[in-house]
Amino acid sequence: xxxxxxxxxxxxxxxxxxxxxxxxxxxxxxxxxxxxxxxxxxxxxxxxxxxxxxxxxxxxxxxxxxxxxxxxxxxxxxxxxxxxxxxxxxxxxxxxxxxxxxxxxxxxxxxxxxxxxxxxxxxxxxxxxxxxxxxxxxxxxxxxxxxxxxxxxxxxxxxxxxxxx
Numbered sequence: 001x002x003x004x005x006x007x008x009x010x011x012x013x014x015x016x017x018x019x020x021x022x023x024x025x026x027x028x029x030x031x032x033x034x035x036x037x038x039x040x041x042x043x044x045x046x047x048x049x050x051x052x053x054x055x056x057x058x059x060x061x062x063x064x065x066x067x068x069x070x071x072x073x074x075x076x077x078x079x080x081x082x083x084x085x086x087x088x089x090x091x092x093x094x095x096x097x098x099x100x101x102x103x104x105x106x107x108x109x110x111x112x113x114x115x116x117x118x119x120x121x122x123x124x125x126x127x128x129x130x131x132x133x134x135x136x137x138x139x140x141x142x143x144x145x146x147x148x149x150x151x152x153x154x155x156x157x158x159x160x161x162x163x164x165x
Contacts, residue, residue, distance in 0.1 A: 002031065002059075002135075003060070004031045005032040005059065005122070005129070006032070007022060007033070007034045007035070008046070008075060010065035010071045014065070014088050017064065021062055021121050021125075022034060024126075038071070039068075039074040040068070040070070046078075047074065049075070050076075050079040051079065062086060062121045062125055063075050063085050064118065066091070068097075069088070069097035071085075082128050085111065085121075086117055087101045089115050094115035097115065123140075126140060
C-alpha cells in the first residue's frame with residue numbers, strides 16, 4: 001500500500017496554490033491529507049505532527065509557506081521523512097520564501113521546488129514514494145510518455161507554420 005503524503009500549509013490563503021499538488025496526487029491515486037499549521041503561530045502542533053507523521057502512515061511531507069517560510073524547516077527538524085518545501089509568492093516576488101526554504105542548515109535538508117511550484121512538489125513526492133512502488137513507477141513513466149507525445153505534436157505544428165513562411 002502506498003504511504004500517504006501530508007500537505008501542510010502555513011495559512012489557508014495558500015490553498016489556491018497548494019490545490020495543484022492535491023490534484024496531482026489525486027490523479028496518481030496517492031492518498032494525502034491537507035492541514036493548516038504555522039511554524040510561528042502553532043509551533044507545537046507542527047512539531048507534534050512531524051514527530052508522529054511516520055507512525056501515522058505518511059511517507060513524504062510537503063510544506064507550503066510564504067514570507068519567512070520556516071514551516072518546512074520546522075517540520076524537517078522533527079522528522080526523518082523527506083520534506084519538500086513550496087515557497088509561496090506573497091512578498092518580494094517570493095524570493096524571501098524561496099531563500100528561507102532552500103537555505104537549511106546542514107543535517108536538516110528540505111527539497112525545494114520553484115516559487116508556487118505545487119505540481120512539481122507533488123510529482124517529486126510521487127517519485128520518492130515510487131522507489132518502493134512499481135505501480136507509481138508505471139504511472140510516472142506514462143506521464144513522461146504523454147509529455148513527449150505533446151511536444152512531438154507541438155513540434156510538428158511549428159514546422160508546418162515555418163514551412164508556410
